[in-house]
Amino acid sequence: MSEMLSIDFMQRALLAALLVGLSAPLVGVFLVQRRLALIGDGMGHVALAGVAVGVWLGQSPVWTALIGAVLAAIIVELIRTSGSAHGDVALAIIFYGGIAASVVIIGKSPNGTPASLTAYLFGAITTVTAADLWVFGVLTVVILLVVGVLRWRLFAVASDEEYARSAGLPVLALNLALAVLTAVTVVVSMRIVGLLLISALMIVPNAAAQLLGHSFRSSLAWAVAIGVACAVGGVAVSYAADTPSGGTIVLLAIGAFVVAAVGSAVRTRLGRVALAGHAEAEGHGHEHGPGCGHEAIQHGDHVDYVHDGHHHAPHGAHYDEHAAMATTLSTPPAPRSPTPPSTPSRPTDDRLRSAADPPTGRGRGLPRRDRRLRVRPRTPCPDARGGQLDRACHGLSLARRPRHRRRARRVAHRRRRGRLSAVLDRSPPPPRLPHVRTDRRGRRADGRDLGRAGGGRTRVPGRAAYRRDRRHLRHLLRAAA
């Protein structure tokens, strides 16, 4: 490693890779958004003609490539904007004209053969000169500045051009700016990644980042991180394994994409039930219940309590923040009506009853084992641990609690598994949201009660999402925050 860093050309190559890794994904994200993923490839073709002219004239090929690519970018964008039916063909002529001209010119030049183009096409770490590095550095700073200032405007134009124009944004100028940025990125990459492969470094890190990020901002950060890691890592691997740098970098980037895709697919497969927009109320010491002093509002299939203007819904050991409705329609907030008394039917249902049912004595008429499973969530209880009632072991001696807690957990789990068919009875989650199973608080997916048709409230005691799905909740929480 230190040996690698001590070599002059490797220092330059690593620095150039850093610059490419920074700038390519930054520009590429807007190309991906506009479905112009291949435009960078075409500009590489034209830049190659510039390189050939530079070699022929004995000038620095970087400058001639820059001039060629920027000119091509402007022409290409103007053709695209004109919306001409033959625009496609015109672009093809420009791009292939560029690559054909480069081969012919280099063949005619005194100090070059078509074979000497290979280093420009696929990148080579030994070719970065100190002068190149200065040019690349300045160009990268320009790219970073322009993207930094214009990013939301470029974003707006790329996501909805019609709207951008209606909002008075200079759409043509922004499009031209993006085209020139692309051309400049192509040139920055010509030593390390190569003109044929740079398009990949603009696109692939962004494709991987879309699988990792939850917003435009965060996916852009991911893309830059992946781009830098692949470019610098690729140069290092290329030195160690003696491979062409461009191909190595792009293969690394594709590897990152595959890893991200597999990871995201696994994440999505793990669960089944989507739980979107889940936010937990912070620092909630108070336990809501009927007559707790907070207004209760029916919200879909459950009750929200209005707490200092927030809507809190009980969820497992915590309360969720539900959005206060911006407008209420015909139904005014109805205070929660007392749970209708239900008549016990079968013992199995009895087991699932909540404490709101008429008191029949603690677990009377149940098998001994199940008496301890009686749920009394709203009884003020000295056994409450950290504000939450230890339901399963309520009333048992301290010595017997651990065993019964374990057993209760097993029983509750079996019971939930038994209800799984009802739990799964819902539409699949929207794209990009993981499946998270919950027991739906004893309700079916459509909000109706489980068990007896139209009967009293039946509840499954456990309310939290399945433990192995909870980490997806963390992802969702982060997305919702």
Place this chain on the structure above:
Amino acid sequence: MSTPPAPPTPDPPATAPPVIALRGASFGYGDHAVVHDVDLTITAGEVVLVLGPNGSGKSTIAKGLFGLTDLLAGEVDVFGMPRADFRDFPRLGYVPQRHTLASSVTVTVSEVVSSGRLSRQSWLGIATRADRQQVRRALELVGLADRAGIDVGALSGGQQRRVLIARALAGEPDVLVMDEPTAGVDIASQHGLVEVLARLVAEGLTLVVVTHELAAFADLVTRVVVVDAGRIAFDGSRDEFVAAGSDVLHDHDWHHHLDRPDRRPAVISAEGPLSQGGSRE
């Protein structure tokens, strides 16, 4: 079509200045005019419904106000100045007719809505506290505040339309032009949307709604413009529109919706204001 009655232009209140004035305007694409010879003056505070069958040129007029279709003849004045010279873009909000916001890039709801603030920002493009507050307010107005951090591609079609509306509202427009805002939005959400718009109109917003479903806006509208085959076939107040009846709308029965509230489509879901309707749990 049968001869339409002479379009009685409602007398605008003397105090209210015209915010949009079209004089003999023809809009189209290239040199092909889709809409011919439109005279239309909209004053501040009006709620104008632009009705017409598919392909009649409603959207072409709306886009023409923003320069998205070519002005082939006549004049378009916005806030008293010719459209070409108009630079105060945030005052004129636009909700385009779009069916999806999904793209190949992950974008959150609040990021889309934030782009509605761009025309109010300095050239450095730095979002201020006021920008963020306005974005949050717009999201609350359309009932999507709890979805601010969600990928727009994961929202339903109706919710995506509400995101577009929030984006326009984020720019704090004085005039809002909406192109088919209710297409694909369930009835309950439409009512929630109309309630929000009614509140904004009460605060002084001028509203131009291009639609072919007028039921949702029946209570709000003050003026109805009917476009047919690229020409204005009717222009009058809500009451005149009801009175004109089927003479104007020869093959449509829109006026029934205004005339007979009992014939408006019933609200499907009683629990569905904007924050609920059409949403996945």
